[in-house]
Amino acid sequence: MPKVHRLCLVGFGNVGQAFARLLLKKAPELAVRYGVSATVTGIITGSHGAAINPEGLNLEAALDVYETGKKLDALSTVDPPEEAQTFIRTCPAEFMFEVTPVDPHRGQPALQTIKTALSAGMHVITANKGPVVHGYQALTELAKQQGLRFMFESAVMDGAPIFSLFRQPLVGANLLGFEGILNSCTNLLLGLMEAGKTFEEALDYGRSIGITETDPSNDVDGWDAAIKVAALVTALMGIPLTPQEVDRTGIRGITPEMLAEAKLAGERWKLVCSAEHSPNGLVARVSPQRVGPESPLYAVNGTSSYCQFKLDVLPGLGILEYNPGPETTAYGLLADFLNILEVQ
Structure with a gap:
């Protein structure tokens, strides 16, 4: 029986939606090959509302709702907080995926969002360069203190294995x-x-x-x-x-x-x-x-x-x-997720 892992998505634009589609596509393979079932229990967006379902949201329905320009709130089984920090503390999940637009100058609000998730006991995976640049040391140390991981493969060159390359195959290289x-x-x-x-x-x-x-x-x-x-x-x-x-x-x-x-x-x-x-x-x-x-x-x-x-x-x-798109960025998120599970 695949082990269920609960995921929370902060951001549901092109990359967030591509990640949802990838989870749907890869679900059978994740179950058979890795013994993993990825269940999205919460999604919060900037302009399309939010939804929480502790039993798992219907991703196909979420994609359909978003595409029609409606609010995700109708999919929620609880009253979802509209503010990201409160949403993260409320959503029952072990992994938080942060896929909001980048702020190159300060890394906010993603930086605070990630701190909140780590403090709440969630592993964090992001495609956002801002927090990596403006909070790398603090976030890495916080994750270590919490016994968690802060991963960001998709932050540069989408899903290409750059950061993981230096963590694993190129260990010992400077x-x-x-x-x-x-x-x-x-x-x-x-x-x-x-x-x-x-x-x-x-x-x-x-x-x-x-x-x-x-x-x-x-x-x-x-x-x-x-x-x-x-x-x-x-x-x-x-x-x-x-x-x-x-x-x-x-x-x-x-x-x-x-x-x-x-x-x-x-x-x-x-x-x-x-x-x-x-x-x-x-x-x-x-x-x-x-x-x-x-x-x-x-x-x-x-x-x-x-x-x-x-x-x-x-x-x-x-x-x-070669000519990457949101799908390749989504793969980087999935790769980080699986790498965390293999480390545990």
């Missing part, structure tokens, strides 16, 4: 630096502009496929890339770093003429993310750069991401994620 393309939106925009679209036309296309936000500033001005650099440096290199401390330049200054000139020279413009040790300390940077065919970054197209790591025992190890 990260000296990295370089890569970590922002899907700007990589897509630069490619479209290289093909002849204007900046605004590229933005409109990005919005039409759900890659670009209505306000693209976080992506275009390099903030999303900077917080990803900060997350990797903080968690993998052991150096606390905020996005404000990253030397950051976005892509607003890249003109069609610059793209055409690079193309004639056999090169391409990419928004390159990097960090490395130097004699004067850590150098962390986000900046548009011209790269040639000899660079692994040259062939990273569309919404794909790539990161090459420099280790003391491996001179170059690269991870490529």
Whole structure:
């Protein structure tokens, strides 16, 4: 008989819904292969209400309700609190999945939400970069004190195994630096502009496929890339770093003429993310750069991401994620969940 584990979801946007669909799809496999039954007992959203059912919510019904723009409250068997902190304390669950939008500057309110869940005795899994950057040490220590885990595989490069790679297969290796393309939106925009679209036309296309936000500033001005650099440096290199401390330049200054000139020279413009040790300390940077065919970054197209790591025992190890979407981010959440269960 599969062991039942109760899950609470804070956030039910694209990633939260993709995770719900993945749980439904994987339910038979989880039961047979891992002896696990994942039951979602609570969901709270920013604009579609909340629902709690200690026996487990009907995820298909939750997805249908959300898609029609209605409130989730109708699925609840108790009166659900509308405030996230109270909701977490009320929801009967052992795992809290935090999938709300990122605040690159302070990491709130997700940071406080995660503290509340850990204090309430829940393992925490998040796809949110903000708490990783602005609260990594405090949250990790709190989780350890509580005998719990704080996991965040999906915070950078969606579901690609980066953080878990350094926890397990690369145990004993020291990260000296990295370089890569970590922002899907700007990589897509630069490619479209290289093909002849204007900046605004590229933005409109990005919005039409759900890659670009209505306000693209976080992506275009390099903030999303900077917080990803900060997350990797903080968690993998052991150096606390905020996005404000990253030397950051976005892509607003890249003109069609610059793209055409690079193309004639056999090169391409990419928004390159990097960090490395130097004699004067850590150098962390986000900046548009011209790269040639000899660079692994040259062939990273569309919404794909790539990161090459420099280790003391491996001179170059690269991870490529091809055109990720909410489904790949959802997989990272599931992978963290299963990794926690295998550790217990």
